Amino acid sequence: MRNLLVLLVTATVSLGLMLEPSRAELSDVEILFVRADENGDLYLSQTEVLKIAIIHFSLSDSNQDDKLQEQEIGELASSKEFTDNDSDGDGTLSLKEVIDEKLNDFQQADQNKDGRLSLDEVRRAYSE
């Protein structure tokens, strides 16, 4: 799950107008949530999660070969998660491998199985 969230939170988070000015500090989870919740219904649908993942995939794929090499995902690659997600073992992550992982994470995080993630569910997944 952590991998999903780290992937979603880009290095340069600029939320600007989307946040209430009174809240000085938002946790990473809240920032991620607001960014991903495109229709603003306070739930993350699979589509919303995958959309962010796909956008992030193309942003990370700097040599545009439709695979993520270790050097393209930086710190993430040093973890066991990289090798776990690399299901065909070619040393890179394809978009399909990334999406499979996201869907898997999504299902695990969706504790009440209503097909969407509430902020609480995302928080819980994040803290695991």
Ligand SMILES: [Ca+2]
């Ligand atoms: Ca939503």
Ligand SMILES: [Ca+2]
């Ligand atoms: Ca690449």
Ligand SMILES: [Ca+2]
């Ligand atoms: Ca749910």
